[in-house]
Amino acid sequence: MKIRIRRYHAMRKPSTVVQEWEIPDGLTLLEALAWIKEKKDPTLTFRSGCRSSVCGSCSVRVNGKERLACGYKPKEGDLVEPIRFAPILKDLMVDQKAAFDTLKRAKTWLESFRSDAVVTPKEEKRTELQSDCILCHSCYSACPVYESDAQFLGPFALTRDWRYIADPREGEPMGKIEAIQAKGVWDCTLCGECTAVCPQGIDPKSDILMLRTKSVQSGYNDPNMEQFGSFGLDF
Missing domain, CATH: 3.10.20.30 (Beta-grasp domain)
Known part of the structure; x- marks a missing residue:
């Protein structure tokens, strides 16, 4: 062969x-x-x-x-x-340093630990798969957004961000939500290439959709939609 x-x-x-x-x-x-x-x-x-x-x-x-x-x-x-x-x-x-640096930019850790929080089996199950990420870089390599924007936070940073935002032990999730607004959750094209290549079966596309929902609930909006809205009004 x-x-x-x-x-x-x-x-x-x-x-x-x-x-x-x-x-x-x-x-x-x-x-x-x-x-x-x-x-x-x-x-x-x-x-x-x-x-x-x-x-x-x-x-x-x-x-x-x-x-x-x-x-x-x-x-x-x-x-x-x-x-x-x-x-x-x-x-x-x-050299995978740039991809690993996105984990810092997205604040993918417990920032404010709630000692009184109780993690139920259901809540643990909700982020069990995201915790299996092995940082192999496959999702970054497959992501078409990187072809035009090297500053994009990317799939494994965003899916890890969701893992900690959904964690009931996180006392201040707003810091993480704010960290992913620029070059992050709204820049994804939702093409699903990251999901297709993940060897762990993680679905970053789904996690990013949940992050968008959480962002809207926290008072943030898709800046692209705001531009379209302004254009419509001006027209």
Whole structure:
């Protein structure tokens, strides 16, 4: 079986090249990458961690779709590339700092802990799935908004924001709601690409819709709709 890997090195000319490798059958993509590195080319660079689809470190794109390399079985002719919208460090390894910084901007933690709050099994269940996010960057790589706006908070920051806004132990959720108004909850196109690629089955699109509802209940409005409304009145 043969697969292709798009490789990148800033000092190489050209900096990007697609190489084809013949690999043994029956391997996961991560095992195939490790086999190539051990047997064929020790300079091949990629990131991995748990090897069991828990840490999210090995996220790549295969034929234009985001995958976890440790859980994907290669097919003949597959094209493996690094995830999008992150600076490529070398080959399939990218710098994810910008995406992780969105978690700070969205305030995705308990800011004001209510010691008297009681979390019922029903309330715990409501955000159980969102808590399973492994920060693999797949949803960011699939998000079309990043093609035009690198400052967009993005899917995993917004879905984590909902996880804490819905948490009854959060005493001051308004700070989180305010943090997602600019470059956040209203900028999403609701295309659902993030939901389609999440390896954990999380639905950021649904979480963003709930955040919009919560925003309106808190006195915020879609700025795009306000512009349309003003246009209508002027007309």
